[in-house]
Each structure stands twice: as C-alpha cells, then as structure tokens.
Amino acid sequence: MTRANATAPAAGTARPGRRRAYGAAPTAVLLLGALYCLFPVAWVLVAATKSRAELFTTSTLLPGTGLLANLADLAAYRDGVFWLWMLNTVLYAGVGALLSTAVSAVSGYALAKFRFPGRGLAFNLLLGGVLVPAVVLAVPQYLLLSKAGLAGTYWSVLLPQILSPYGIYLARVYAAAAIPDALLEAARIDGATEGRLALNVALPLMLPAMVTIFLFQFVAIWTNFLLPFIMLGDDHRFPMxxxxxxxxxAGANQPSLYNLIITGTLLSLIPLVALFLTMQRYWRTDLSSGSVKN
Amino acid sequence: MGTRRLSAVAAVALAAALAAGCSGGTAGETASPAASAGAPARPVKLTYWTWVPNMDKIVQSWNAAHPDIQVTVSKQAGGDDAAAKFLTAAKAGNPPDLVQAEYQMLPSFVAADAVADIKAEAGPAKAEFGEGVWSLVTLGTDAVYAIPQDSGPMMFYYRRDLFDKYGLKVPTTWDEYAATARALHEKNPKVLLGAFSSKDPGSFAGLAQQAGARWWSIDGEAWKVAIADEPTLRVAGYWGGLVKEGVIGDKPYFTPEWNKALNDGTQLSWISAVWAPGVLASNAPDGKGKWAVAPLPQWNASEPHTGFWGGSSTAVAATSPSRQAAVRFATWLNTDPQAVALLAGQGAVYPASVKGQAALSKDPDYFADRPGFWKTAAEIGATARGFTFGPNVNVTYNAFKDAFGKAIQDRSDFAAAVRAMQDATVADMRKSGFQIVP
Known part of the structure; x- marks a missing residue:
C-alpha cells in the first residue's frame, strides 16, 4: 500500500503534459495488476516463516518464528531428497530449455528464410500445435515413450519439452523480421557456407528471440507438473x-507437512526470480536493438 | 568448428538416449527367468509404489533378510491421482510390481485387469484379518486381489473439557447425537457439535456402511448398484435434517476455516476414523490433551457397528513377471509381526492385521494422557461391517461432492442428492460397458 502511494505521484510528475489526459489511471491499473500477481508470492514468503503450530492459528500476514526450523526440517526430510528434486528440476529446465531454444531457433530460421516444398504445410501444422495445450498431450506422449522403452527415464521428461511449437513460431516471426535477406545474399556471395551463415550471421541476430524462448521454456519446464507426474515412477528422478x-x-496417517511444502515452494521460486532478474536486462536491451535494425 | 561441437553434443545425447532405452528393456526381461528358474543367479527385483511414510526404511529390513528378492520403493503422491497414475502405467505396460491400493480404488484396478488375482499365494493370509477388512480385497467374490495393509474404522472424537463445560453426555445413538446438537446450540449458538462435509465422500460412505448400506455387489459377471438403498437414504435424511435446522456446521472438512474451528473449540466433536490423531495434531495443536474418543453413535444401540473411512492394501500388478515373489513380500509386509510393528511405528499406519492391532502399545502423542487408545480402536474396529466398492468410485464420489455441495447451498433434500449419486454411477458404468442387474 505504501509503495503504491509512493510511486503513483512520482510517475505522474515525471511525465507531465501529454500524458496528463490519462492521469494516474494506467499506473494504478498496473499497480493493481502487480499487487494481484505479487500478493501470493508475499503470502508464500510470510507463510514459510511459520511453524506448524503457527500456520493456521496466527494472522495471515504476520510473520512467524519457524523459518530456520522449517528449512532444517525440509533439508532433513527423507535424507535430503528435496535437494535431489531441485537438482533434477535444474537439469530438466536447464537442459530442456537450452535444447528447445536451439531447435526453435534453427527451425524458425529455416522456415523464415528458405523456400522448400511443404514449408507452408509445416508452418500451419506448427500453428495448430500452438493451439493444443501440452497438458492434453501428456498421456499420449507417455504411451508413445512407453513403447519406445523410455518411460521413467530422464529422457521421457526432456524429449517432449524440446519441441515447442510456440518457440518455433516466435523464432520464425522474429527471424523473418530481423534478418534482412540482403545480408544473407551478401554473405553467400562472399562464399560463406550455409552452416557458417546460420551460425555467424543469422543466429546472432536472433539472440533476443532466443533469450525470450529460453526464458519461456525454462519457466514452463520448471513449473510443469503433469508430464513428469505421469512419466516418472522413481521418486529419485522427480522434479520439485x-x-x-x-x-x-502423503495420506492422513501422519501430521501434514504444509509448513515444509510452503518452505519448499519458496525455495523453488528463488532460482526463477534470480534468472529473470539477470536475464531480463539482456532481454530488454536486445529486443530494442533488434527492432532498431528494422 | 562450431558445427562440429554441436554435432558432437547431439551424438552424445543420442547415445545416452539409446543406452537408457536399452537398459530399461533388459532390466525388465532378466527379472522373469530368474523368478521362474527357482535358483536365481541374480536376485528378483521388485518395484513398489506407495506413499506410506518411511516405507523405504521398512523395506530395508526385508531386503537385508532376503537377498534373493530385492524391493525398491518409489514414494508416490497418494489419493485418487495415485490410482490414475497406476492405471495409466498398467495400460502402457510398465506398472510397478507392487502398488498401494486404496480399498475404494481396488475394484477399478480389477476392472481394468491391472492387478492379479493372488488367491493361490495369498489365501493363507486370510486368517490374519477381520471379516470386514478381508471383504474389501475380495470384492465379495472368491478371488483375492490384494493384501490388506491399513484400515480406518470410524470413531467419535470429542472435546472432553467442553462436553463437561456445557454439561453434555457422549451420545451413544444418533437420536442422542441430534438431541445433543440441539441442546448445545440452544446453550451457545456460536459453537457447534459437529459438521457435515460435502467434500468428503469417504466419510459419508463410512456412515452409510455403518447403517448397513451395500452400494455395490457382484453377481456373477454383473454388478448390482444400490447407492440409493434404505440405509443410505436414512443417513442422508438424518444429516440433511440437522443441517437444515442449523444445529451442526456445513463447512467441508480440512479447510482452514474448519481447522480453526477444531483448534479453538468452536467445533466440539468430529466424526472421523482411527487416523484422526495425526490430523488433530497438525490442525488442532491447541487441543492436545483435551480430546477423547468413543464409538460412533449407533442406529441400534444393541447392535453396534462402524464403517471404514480410508485404508489401503498392497496389490500385485497383473503383468508382474515375479508374482510369487511379490506376494511373498506383500504377505510379509502386512502380516509378519516385526514388519507390522515397523509399519505402525515408522509408517504411522493403523494395521489391518488383527495381531498387529493387538500389539500396538504406545498411544498416539495427542492422546498420551488417555491411555488405551489402541484398545478402544481395536474394539470399535471389530464391529466394522464389510463392504464392496464398485469399479467407478471416483465417479460416485464426484457426484457426491457436486450433489451434496449443491444441496447444502440450496438447503434442499439430501435424498435427492443420493439419487443423483446412484444415477451418475449407473450411467457411467453403462457407458463403460459393465453389465448391471437391476
């Protein structure tokens, strides 16, 4: 609340004149949106500090005294299996997003800059793929990978998430706009091979799109539940x-582990927040530099 | 240079994928010759999906004593999703050898041919269990589809101190329970004796069992569905009346609001099952030492009964190549005195085995001031009626949540909600191709 009051007039004074017509309304709407998105995070932060006894008994936004105990209990839970889950998640999201970005960039570049039979069909199929939610595909993918003998392996979670129709679509649209045909022609006339052309000319120009795809895909895999839930049987391969x-x-036989789960949720947020804070800067500058070239 | 590095990475990735694929295949194939040869050069390997806490530690003592049969535990998320996951895995042809099966889910496993009939191997274990529990794994047929692990006989939990404060007696019949609820409401409208939850079909099913309901039964190849039978309608009418009068609560169990009411004493009692101490300890920590337990109120005081709410069994996958070894392990886990003691002590399980129940000595922490908790539980559990669940309990339970949620909201007739459960269940079974006799 105090933050909202502090920033709203500041934004108003910074841009006098033309923007006056709308007043503080857009800022207020954005702040409301931010509050709406950040409140659950704040709740997790506060709830993670509460001990089991405090969780349901103290006021919602009142911090508790149990954060360190919760962290210690979580670290000790089943001999520290939580850290293994976190490591698995980093593997799935990191490797998966990298591979997905690579596949998306190369396919997007090819679809945007090469004429070949079936290009329109391939692109339309991809557009159709964007419309199909990944959740719907999880069970068929499981049955397919079971046939291939891959169900339950790390690959069963990685492979389906490497091909991202939305990522390819984004890469194609970006490549079409950001890579001038003249530049490719010039490089070809200079004798560059197609491989060199892709790696040294096209992909650097597509970097902002690739960062975007990487972030999208990283978050998507990091938070994905259904696919690993169906694919994996061995709990030592589970993501967080x-x-x-x-x-x-865990059943009603033992006292519930809500406080540990909330603490685990908080820990799972930290890498995502860190990733966004570091990558965001890149992302923004590069997006604008890409648009200037147009 | 750049391209070469990239293709090298791709080659490594492909090789890893192939290696993973191959090793996955061979592990499954080697298990079966070892099991059938009798003199295993390599131990039989079994996988076991369960959500019992510390099961990996319990299984260690089996693995240490049985080098020829090695069990690997994979801890899963419990509940309906666990059943869905197992069914999907069975369909895809790679289920675990052993699986924890909740009693109400077992018939759906049987209907999908996902679990084996282990009558030949598990028949002798029958003597270790009560009639009521055993009927849950036979589905009332001659087959045996699982070995019972834990059971959840329903009991009446109440706040001793507050019962004294308001001068209430522990109700022994449902008539008394209703009178107690009314009397309490008159003395203090802010507190309630209990609640009816529209989100916990298991609880309602247990109460209907107590009254003598038989929702499903198997008649040869066909099913008989009688959810809207007289006992169930009686139970529904009873609770519908109390909710309408407003003398008991109508908020679902396990919500923060309900937890609070349980903790601060605005709800004086809870009709629950033997596992309630775990819930009370975490959701109502302030009530420690103030609660007591009694049998459920009865419909007929001279013929005491209870129902089950919860409980699960250990089933063997139909496609497991090592069925005999799997049944040996499941029998040990659920009947061997040492194993059952571990189950109860480390797994916080209320064992289904009669001897296991009798051997429980250390009272739950929450009831440490009232010795004899387990003795009471065993006495109550012995009055449990048998029951057969159907092949689509999830449909029935969802219909319960929808229909009763709406009935509570509109203050409408509970009997109509029961009929909605019956209709939804029969319609779904017809659609799935089950034969139904009227």
Whole structure:
C-alpha cells in the first residue's frame, strides 16, 4: 500500500503534459495488476516463516518464528531428497530449455528464410500445435515413450519439452523480421557456407528471440507438473513440483507437512526470480536493438 | 568448428538416449527367468509404489533378510491421482510390481485387469484379518486381489473439557447425537457439535456402511448398484435434517476455516476414523490433551457397528513377471509381526492385521494422557461391517461432492442428492460397458 502511494505521484510528475489526459489511471491499473500477481508470492514468503503450530492459528500476514526450523526440517526430510528434486528440476529446465531454444531457433530460421516444398504445410501444422495445450498431450506422449522403452527415464521428461511449437513460431516471426535477406545474399556471395551463415550471421541476430524462448521454456519446464507426474515412477528422478506433491498427498496417517511444502515452494521460486532478474536486462536491451535494425 | 561441437553434443545425447532405452528393456526381461528358474543367479527385483511414510526404511529390513528378492520403493503422491497414475502405467505396460491400493480404488484396478488375482499365494493370509477388512480385497467374490495393509474404522472424537463445560453426555445413538446438537446450540449458538462435509465422500460412505448400506455387489459377471438403498437414504435424511435446522456446521472438512474451528473449540466433536490423531495434531495443536474418543453413535444401540473411512492394501500388478515373489513380500509386509510393528511405528499406519492391532502399545502423542487408545480402536474396529466398492468410485464420489455441495447451498433434500449419486454411477458404468442387474 505504501509503495503504491509512493510511486503513483512520482510517475505522474515525471511525465507531465501529454500524458496528463490519462492521469494516474494506467499506473494504478498496473499497480493493481502487480499487487494481484505479487500478493501470493508475499503470502508464500510470510507463510514459510511459520511453524506448524503457527500456520493456521496466527494472522495471515504476520510473520512467524519457524523459518530456520522449517528449512532444517525440509533439508532433513527423507535424507535430503528435496535437494535431489531441485537438482533434477535444474537439469530438466536447464537442459530442456537450452535444447528447445536451439531447435526453435534453427527451425524458425529455416522456415523464415528458405523456400522448400511443404514449408507452408509445416508452418500451419506448427500453428495448430500452438493451439493444443501440452497438458492434453501428456498421456499420449507417455504411451508413445512407453513403447519406445523410455518411460521413467530422464529422457521421457526432456524429449517432449524440446519441441515447442510456440518457440518455433516466435523464432520464425522474429527471424523473418530481423534478418534482412540482403545480408544473407551478401554473405553467400562472399562464399560463406550455409552452416557458417546460420551460425555467424543469422543466429546472432536472433539472440533476443532466443533469450525470450529460453526464458519461456525454462519457466514452463520448471513449473510443469503433469508430464513428469505421469512419466516418472522413481521418486529419485522427480522434479520439485512432483516431489512437493508427494509431500502434500502423503495420506492422513501422519501430521501434514504444509509448513515444509510452503518452505519448499519458496525455495523453488528463488532460482526463477534470480534468472529473470539477470536475464531480463539482456532481454530488454536486445529486443530494442533488434527492432532498431528494422 | 562450431558445427562440429554441436554435432558432437547431439551424438552424445543420442547415445545416452539409446543406452537408457536399452537398459530399461533388459532390466525388465532378466527379472522373469530368474523368478521362474527357482535358483536365481541374480536376485528378483521388485518395484513398489506407495506413499506410506518411511516405507523405504521398512523395506530395508526385508531386503537385508532376503537377498534373493530385492524391493525398491518409489514414494508416490497418494489419493485418487495415485490410482490414475497406476492405471495409466498398467495400460502402457510398465506398472510397478507392487502398488498401494486404496480399498475404494481396488475394484477399478480389477476392472481394468491391472492387478492379479493372488488367491493361490495369498489365501493363507486370510486368517490374519477381520471379516470386514478381508471383504474389501475380495470384492465379495472368491478371488483375492490384494493384501490388506491399513484400515480406518470410524470413531467419535470429542472435546472432553467442553462436553463437561456445557454439561453434555457422549451420545451413544444418533437420536442422542441430534438431541445433543440441539441442546448445545440452544446453550451457545456460536459453537457447534459437529459438521457435515460435502467434500468428503469417504466419510459419508463410512456412515452409510455403518447403517448397513451395500452400494455395490457382484453377481456373477454383473454388478448390482444400490447407492440409493434404505440405509443410505436414512443417513442422508438424518444429516440433511440437522443441517437444515442449523444445529451442526456445513463447512467441508480440512479447510482452514474448519481447522480453526477444531483448534479453538468452536467445533466440539468430529466424526472421523482411527487416523484422526495425526490430523488433530497438525490442525488442532491447541487441543492436545483435551480430546477423547468413543464409538460412533449407533442406529441400534444393541447392535453396534462402524464403517471404514480410508485404508489401503498392497496389490500385485497383473503383468508382474515375479508374482510369487511379490506376494511373498506383500504377505510379509502386512502380516509378519516385526514388519507390522515397523509399519505402525515408522509408517504411522493403523494395521489391518488383527495381531498387529493387538500389539500396538504406545498411544498416539495427542492422546498420551488417555491411555488405551489402541484398545478402544481395536474394539470399535471389530464391529466394522464389510463392504464392496464398485469399479467407478471416483465417479460416485464426484457426484457426491457436486450433489451434496449443491444441496447444502440450496438447503434442499439430501435424498435427492443420493439419487443423483446412484444415477451418475449407473450411467457411467453403462457407458463403460459393465453389465448391471437391476
């Protein structure tokens, strides 16, 4: 609340004149949106500090005294299996997003800059793929990978997430706009091979799009639940989402682990926030530099 | 240079994928010859999906004593999703050898041919269990589809101190329960005796069992569905009346609001099952030492009964290549005195085995001031009625949540909600191709 009051007039005074017509309304709407998005995060932050006894008994936004104990309990839970889950998640999201970005960039570049039979069909199929939610595909993918003998392996979670129709679509649109045909022609006349052309000319120009795809895909895999839940049987290969869920649905026989789950959720947020804060800067400058070239 | 590095990475990735694929295949194939040869050069390897806490530690003592049969535990998320996951895995042809199966889910596993009939191997274990529990794994047929692990006989939990404060007696019949609820409401409208939850079909199913309901039964190849039978309608009418009068609560269990009411004493009692101490300890920490337990109120005081709310069994996958070894392990886990003691102590399981129940000595922490918790539980559990669940309990339970949620909201007839459950269940079974006898 205090933050909202502090920033709203500041934004108003910074841009006098033309913007006056709208007043503080856009800022207020954006602040409301931010509040709407950030409140659950704030709740997780506060709730993670509460001990089991405090969780349901103290006021919602009042910090508790149990954060360190929660962290210690979580680290000790089943001999530290949480850290293994976190490591798995980093593997799935890191490797998956990198591979996905590579595939998207190369396919997008090819679709945008090469004429070949079936190009229109391939692109339309991809557009159709954008419309199909990944959730719907999880079970068919499981049956397919079971046939291939891959169900339950690390690959069963990585492979389906490498091909991202939305990523390819984004890369194609960006490549079409950001890579001038003249530049490619010039490089060809200079004798560059197609491989060199792609790696040294096209891909550097597509970097902002690639950062965007990487971030999107990283977040998508990091938070994905259904695919690993269906694919994996061995709990030592679970990512955090599925692991935390096993703690949530642990049956009524023992006291619930809500406080540990909330603490685990908080820990799972930290790498995402860190990634966005570091990559965001890149992302913004490069997006604008890409647009200037147009 | 750049391209070469990239293709090298791709080659490594492909090789890893192939290696993973191959090793996955061979592990499955080697298990079966070893099991059938009798003199295993390599131990039989079994996988086991369960969500019992510390099961990996319990299994260690089996693995240490049985080098020829090695069990690997994979801890799963429990509940309906676990059943869906197992069914999907069975369909795809790679289920675990052993799986924890909740009693109400077992028939859906049987209907999908996902679990084996282990009558030949598990028949002798029958003597270790009560009639009521055993009927849950036979589905009332001659087959045996699982070995019971834990059970959840329903009991009546109440705040001793507050019962004294308001001068209430523990109700022994449902008539008394209703009178107690009314009397309490008159003395203090801010507190309630109990609640009816529209989000916990398991609880309602247990109460209907107590009244003598038989929702499903198997008649040869066909199913008989009688959810809207007289006992169920009686139970529904009873609770519908109390909710309408407003003398008991109508908020679902396990919500923060309900937790709070339980913790601060605005709800004086809870009709729950033997596992309630775990819930009370985490959701109502302030009530420690103030709660007591009694049998459920009865419909007929001279013929005491209870129902089950929760509980699960250990089933063997139909496609497991090592069925005999799997049943040996499941039998050990659920009947061997040492194993059952571990289950109860480390796994916080209320064992289904009669001897296991009798051997429980250390009372739950939450009831440490009232010794004899387990003795009471065993006595109550012995009055449990048998029951057969159907092949689509999830549909029935969802219909319960929808219909009763709406009935509570509109203050409408609970009997109509029961009929909606019956209709939804029968329609779904017809659609799935089950034969139904009227």
């Amino acid at each position: 989402t599925v692991g935390l869920y096993t703690m949530l649905a």
